[in-house]
Structures are given as C-alpha cells and as structure tokens.
Amino acid sequence: MEQKRRFAASLLLATALPLCAHSFPFAEENPIAYGKVKIQSWKAQRDFNIVK
Incomplete structure (x- = not known):
C-alpha cells in the first residue's frame, strides 16, 4: 500500500513540475x-x- 502512495505522489510530482x-x-x-x-x-x- 505504501508503494502505491509513493508511486502516485511521484507521478503527480513528475506531471506538475514541467x-x-x-x-x-x-x-x-x-x-x-x-x-x-x-x-x-x-x-x-x-x-x-561621441562627445560633440
């Protein structure tokens, strides 16, 4: 379950940063x-x- 949350958070971050x-x-x-x-x-x- 924790891996799914990490993956979802990293996916959200990867799409929002650009x-x-x-x-x-x-x-x-x-x-x-x-x-x-x-x-x-x-x-x-x-x-x-040029100084005139």
Whole structure:
C-alpha cells in the first residue's frame, strides 16, 4: 500500500513540475524569440559615446 502512495505522489510530482517550470515568460532571456529587440539606426550606432 505504501508503494502505491509513493508511486502516485511521484507521478503527480513528475506531471506538475514541467507545468510550473514554463509558467513564466522567457522574454528577458531570449528577446529575439519574443520580438523585444531594440533596433538602432546606423547613425545612432555611429554617434554612440561621441562627445560633440
């Protein structure tokens, strides 16, 4: 009987963990996949950090 409980608990845990692991967005980790890439013009890149 104890083995059945352990098996049921481990089965429940094994099915619940993957659902919890993917419940938050990964936009901070992979901005390309979520379209959060900041685009700069070539002028902005050229003039970056230049004191005028």
